[in-house]
Amino acid sequence: MTEPLVSIIIPVYNVEKYLDKCLTTVVFQNYDNLQIILVDDGSTDNSLSICKRWSSKDERIEVYSKKNGGLSDARNYGLRYAKGEYISFVDSDDWISLNMISKMVSVFSENDVDMVTCQFITVNNGNAKLFFHQDKKLNIIDRKGMFKLLLEDNNMTSHVWRKMYKRNLIPKDVFEVGKNFEDILAMPILVSRCKKIACMNEGLYFYRTSNDKSIVNTISLRNIEDRFYALKKFTDTIINIEPKLKKFANRALAIKEIDIYRDLIDTRMIRNRESLSLIISLREDLREKNCRVLPGIAPKLFGYSIVSSKTLSILTYELLEKQNSLIKRGIRKFKSYVIKYKKRKAFNAKYLSGNNNLFVVLGVPDYGNLGDQALKFAEYNFIHNYFPDFKIVPVGLNDGDLIRNIKRKVKNKDIIAQQAGGNIGTLYPLIHNTQLSFLSSFKKDRVFVFPQTLYFKDDNEGEQYLKNTESIYRDMQHFLLFTRDKFSYNFAQKKLPEVDATLMPDMALSLTPRITDKRRNGVILLLRNDAEKTLSVRDLQVLLKNVKRNFKNNYIQSDTHIYFDNIDDNFAKNKIYELWDKISRSQLVITDRLHGMVFAALTNTPCIVLHSKSPKIQGVYEWIKNNKFIFLEDDINELSNMIKSALATSGCHFERKNIKEKFDQMAELINKL
Known part of the structure; x- marks a missing residue:
């Protein structure tokens, strides 16, 4: 069976720094039947040369060069040459999973749907985070359900690049030229032609947020005005198509308008004469919608203050809305106290009641690194096997407020351990400093570090981190440092001579997965x-x-x-x-x-x-x-x-x-x- 042709449209403008990474992940998809359309939008750097170099090596790549007209114009231009049954858009400073196209085409072939979406991963200077997680792998929703998700702007965003479309459902020149936030403007039109949409909950698109030239990272009055225009038109279009969503849509728009007004205050554009027409439009729109639709007392008061006067809105914002306002700080502090109190109470009841010998493991992960998670479970197995009479007490990196309770309960026989991994040093400074802080509370107790890797930068910062580490380790009265590699062991011998260091295997090597005989493939x-x-x-x-x-x-x-x-x-x-x-x-x-x-x-x-x-x-x-x-x-x-x-x-x-x-x-x- 012949694979359906997929056209991937990639607008290109001054992205020489990122383009090779993007094209590498597109060209080497585990799906071959691609038409890769590169639209150079008048780049002034080497982007066009890079496009031509790639096209000379791969006949699937078509390069088009045009005068600068903006992202919308470049996407519309690419659509004119798209021959595929399906269409995907990729921004040239982002990249995609090597499975993205094949997985989305499979969803089309296995389900009677008109659009397929996936989750995306934001990447900012090496920090990668899934935008939204749901346990269910695939949701099939109708047009109204999709509109509702888009209005909520939580699980589903209006970005066109995280989706795959049927070519015959995309109208000509669907992207409005001359406006930013073109995705918000186009998405209701694209969805309006769909009966069913498949939402994959797997992160297959990598969205780079550290590109300073990106429009979403640029704050200007023009940008804020375009956002307001796009949101208004987005909402009106949805209401016209699905009138039953009017109340829900207007509430969602009011929340967004409050956000826009916050941006005007934060950037001090609120005081500029050029902002006056936008401020008037926001006030009129909020007055028309009635601020009672806003969720929560503070947003309602802020909404009413916007409608009343500019001066009152700024004062209300400073008192109620601003993240570091006195009232917000007080509310956060109170909520934090309640949460911590309940957590301490539950923790004490579960782990610190009775007279068991305690085996405390400091810094256990609750984050998504499955390697570190495997280390944790290997540590638990180790304790069960070699110290069966001890009760395991796990302490997360965010559980510093529990340390005092544990310290009061610890006896001479109890054992304190630090989580294994590669976190000692400057590679992950926040984790390193947290773990040192935990250890410093148990200077007179039996303490050891599960096998770790040590890595300190060879500069002033690394030297300072090393001095601080050495100081805390030296103060420990009964302390063992286990390292999992010879480099770390030799480093400890040389730089931490007063510490008793021993070379041991990575804890995960003790795990024993159940492996059934399967036919191996690929x-x-x-x-x-x-x-x-x-x-x-x-x-x-x-x-x-x-x-x-x-x-x-x-x-x-x-x-x-x-x-x-x-x-x-x-x-x-x-x-x-x-x-x-x-x-x-x-x-x-x-x-x-x-x-x-x-x-x-x-x-x-x-x-x-x-x-x-x-x-x-x-x-x-x-x-x-x-x-x-x-x-x-x-x-x-x-x-x-x-x-x-x-x-x-x-x-x-x-x-x-x-x-x-x-x-x-x-x-x-x-x-x-």
Whole structure:
């Protein structure tokens, strides 16, 4: 069966810094039948040259160059040349998952729908976060349901780039030229032609928010005016199509208008004469809608003050609405006190009642790094196996207010541990400082650090962090530091000479996944998108060329991070099991994640490991290098031969005897504290 043609329209304007990354992820989709339309909108940098270079190598790429007319004009221009059954838009400073197109086309083919949407991941200087999470993998909704979601602007946004459309449902010149916030203007029109829409809850689009040239990061009166215009027209269009949503739509618009007025005050544009017509329009619109539709007492009062006078609105904002206003700070403080009080009470009842020996684990993660989550569960297993009479007391990174309660309860026999991982030093300073603060409360107790990687920058900041760390460690009366790699061990010996340091395996190597015999197929790529990412765009291209050559389209992209936080233990376990299952179904893992390598070893899956910024991968590799199905890449240009070697391995079985012996030794050392 022939794959339907998908046209991907990418407007390009002065993005030479980001364009290669974007095009790499589009060109190397695990879906081939693409028409890639690049519309250069009068770039004054090297963007057009980059487009032409790519088109000379791939006949699917079409390059069009035009006078600068803005994003809407460039998208409309691209649509005129689009021949695909389906259309997707990608902004040229963003990038997409290698699975995005194939997954969205599959949803179209398996469901009778007119549009498919996915979730997106915001990326700001290495910090990646899923915009919105829902447990359900796919929701099918009707037009009215989609309009309601768009008005809420929570789970579903108006961005055109996180969606795939049927070409025959997109009208000519759907994007209004000459206005910013073109997505808000176009989305009701695009949705109006749909009967059913499939909403995927998987993050497949990576939205870069650190591009200072992006219009969404530019604050100007023109921008604010365009936003008001777009929101008004957006709301009116929806009401015309779905009159029953009028009350809901007007309430949503009033909330947005309040936000716009806040922006005018925050930027001091409220005092400019040029803002007067916009202020009058906002006041009239809010008066017409009646501020009683606004949620909460403070927004209602603020709304009424806007309608009354500019002076009163500024005063009300300063007192009630501004995030650091006296009243808001007081309310936040009171709410925080109530939450913390309830939390302490529940924590004391669950963990600190009775006379059990306590095994306190400080800094356990509730964030979406599945490697760190696996370390936590491995620590719990270790405690159950070697210290069965102790009660585990987990303390999260945000649970500093519980430390005093724990300190009062701790006895001489109790044990305090710091969570394992790669967080000692300057790589993740907030986590490092929090953990040091926790440790400093237990200077006279039995304390150790589960196997960690140490990484301090070689500069003044790194030196200061190291001095502070050394000072706190030196004050500990009964203290052990376990490191998981030789670099960290040697560093501790040299820079922390008064600390008793011992080299031990990564805790996750003690885990034993249940692996059922499955037919293995294809390759899974577990690649970083965070601050530790060191894989260059050029190296990524070499990697993907080799993957295409060896596996055609039989590959998927995933990660050991799920990009959102505040997850409980059951959810984390399920996500780890899901990832292990994906890995155990694959012929090969290629990863730059330490725990991508570890999970491959645990599931007896051949693995090629790419280098990362921290020496931890090389160090942990030393514990498993005797398992001949794990390969450490030294030269990306030799990847083709490495893939052949990895695929030729047979009888893969993770040998853990030496690791078990080391954990036996670790338990003995802890007992002697």
